Amino acid sequence: MTKYDKLVTNAAGRVVPTIINGEEHTPFMGVGKYKPSGRKYGPRIASCADYPEDGNKLVPGLKEALMKSGLKDGMTISTHHHFRNGDLMANQVFDIAKELGIKDLRWFPSASFPCQEHLIQYLEDGTINRIEGSMNGPLGRFASLGKMKGVGVLRSHGGRYQAIQDGEVKIDIAVIAAPTADAFGNANGVNGNAACGLLGFALGDSQYADKVIVVTDNLVPFPAIPWQIHGNYIDYVVKVDKVGLPEKIISGTTQITKSPDRLLIAEITAEFCEKAGLIYDGFSYQAGAGGTALSIGNYFGDILRKNNWKAGFIRAGSNKYPVEMLEEGIVGYILDGQTFDLEGVRSMRENANHVDTSPFTSYNYHGKGNFASLIDIVVLGATEVDVNFNANVVSHSDGFLLHGIGGWQNTLFGKTTIMPIPLFRDRIPVIRDEVTTLCAPGEMIDVIVTERGIAINPLRADLIEKTKDSGLPIKTIQELKAEAEAICGIPEKPDLGDEIIAVIKWVDGTVIDSVRRVIE
């Protein structure tokens, strides 16, 4: 099988393969242009006659569960990142695969984390053929150097759901780590010693995978309520001593920043939103993780209090800061995709207005609408943007894959997308002539806020008009780029080979860009 074939130039001007890992893919055609027809993928029909009448689906261990699920060469295995860097499942699954001598697996995680560096050995020895999912830190480095056997495929959270529903990725075995479950397979993330919030990333997998294994360390009598995952989809339940490390869901990016430079950017961002009239009684916003985004939420809170307003809802990644605003009564609802700390978990458990969501409700492009487009202000980071407002979130300017897409592409559909980013990081300018990897076309990005000025996308004439006498430091994106280069110097182009090591999917499943091998 050739890794990739039939290169074409897509609508964004990027050269991408249309055959990837032996399968056919559609090149990016433009935002909203790709309209697939036909019907969605249907999961296999199960019969309850094949399952124990007493509802007890317990098997002695994960190895037995995988063997009963028919684990064999070339299968697609999915795991999920609701424990973020505290995941214990993925490493165990592939340890077992290795022990059983299985080869060429496709790992389909909802995201990967540095704790899965352990899997590099299996990518090297052929147990795992490739990762289709984000490649963080060490895994991204490994892939970038061209060491992965297959071509990586990076999708957004919504794009992952779309790929499952559209039948682009057929999951053979899904392994769901559940902080609480019953023997029937009903499961949730809000209760138990390892409570981590919600299991939304695993929802699609539970519905569509051929075989689904729930692993828990808190087995409760039927029914495990709330049943975020329904036992009707579950084949096997495994009890283990420890299912995940919830304390590791708190990453370094879930604290309000203390950096004066980042606070300055947050302050300018909030001021921009206020002066552009984006904040009003009943408005909604996306509260991202990351110190700057969290500080912006804090400033939004100040603006709400000052005007005696209430935000309609926050789309989160929740942690203690949005939770405080919800409990204070200046926010109506938190619609939560994942919890970033244990306060978020507590609130989700206790507060009916703190609602768990899945990539289907919030992000899935091939649904009958999704609520990402209802959000007024979306605040997102980026590793690079270019003079046409195109943005990159997965690789750095040196070409290495270092981050996943997450919900980033999906939330770009909010009404106003703002990227608060430093103009340069350790001499590396953030605004380039052309992004190293294209993850979003410039038409989706409205405002870039830096510590040295704000650039508004010329497509947003309304925002330009509203802020022209605001006293804010509004500049063109070319002016900002020149300012950074006056300080840092003009960067060289990184040394990248022709070989494609991964592709980036747009939210509709089309291929928006290729990631090239880094030559060291």
Added chain:
Amino acid sequence: MSVKKAMVGNRGKGTKSDCYVELELKASGGVQLELKSKVNSLYGKAISGLAREIMSFFEVRDAYLLIEDSGAVDFVLAARIEAAVKMLVSTNKEFLLPRLETNVGSTKRSTFRFSRLYLPGNSPKLMLNAGLHKPNGLILDLEDAVAPEKKHEARFVVRNALRNLDFYGAERMVRINQGDMGIEDLEYIVPQNVNLILIPKCESDEDVLAVDAAIQKLKTKNNPSNDIWLMPIIESAKGVINAYKIAAASKNISSIAIGLEDYTADLGTHRTPEGNESFFARSMVVNAARAAGVQPIDSVFSDVSDMEALAENARRSKGLGFDGMGCIHPRQIKVIHESFAPSATEIEKAKRIFLAFKEAKAKGLGVVSLGTKMIDAPVVKRAVNTITVAVNIGVLDKDWERQAESQV
């Protein structure tokens, strides 16, 4: 010099926008450059080019040069490499990058000095964005914020920063070391259009005069066109007692400051939130400054996490008669500006007094009154001051008078 291998700069975890340089002179083999840079794929060629240019400028032909770069910009790289060269080679040459156009020109004796932000002279990572926080002055500190073994290399960073760092409109200040080391520091900063020099631990007028004389000598030699103001810092009981003599020592003094950490140590006490222990000293400095016609500037507030206590401290400081205070963290700047700035009520009152005075003068009246109150000269002077401050910090339009007339 007897040193065989020069090692300068910073390395290791947490190092940003800086670099570490090792230089060893060799007998032959040319310049062997080893570059390990975090930004190698984007700036590797530029960094190597600069390093080789500096080596050839100082005529270093055979050497091993190691650069461990953590994203340093050119003026920092150049400062580090030059500092290393000068530990091994005796030369009077200076490697200077083209000066930023904004880094020329003078400030005034009466320039506002509400806030001045201290930046450690050997920590370039804190420098690049410092001016964006809009302090009135940025102090590149060669004294207490630099460890004794780093004094040599810090001078090059500070010198280059005075030329190549964008201060974003902040007054360009340097705090030199005490005594002879401070006099040596001047050679690095006077020719580079520094606006103001802080002289630490002044105890007598001679301390000021020695620095003043050395500056004049360097100015004659290098002929920089700008004014260089002095801000002596009083940090001891003796200095407090001699405050007026210090404040009046030279016409180049724009301000005098008090440093309370050292002062309270000298008294054998410590700083309290109420500040009773320093009331006399602060008041003395304010009186000495006013008597000498210079600005009295208060000490820094060291708890960077408590903004409410800082605001309280700054209001008390303004109440005592100070014109500004020091900052050790950018987040303190806004709070200090808000606290020292005249309030809306103060501005309105000043406007009414000023207009009444003008009207009375136009009518040839000897006595000015506002309502039932008589207004005398000092009151008018204070009103003019308030208005000037308000206009300068941007809370009052400079055309306010015309606007006030058109409203009538």
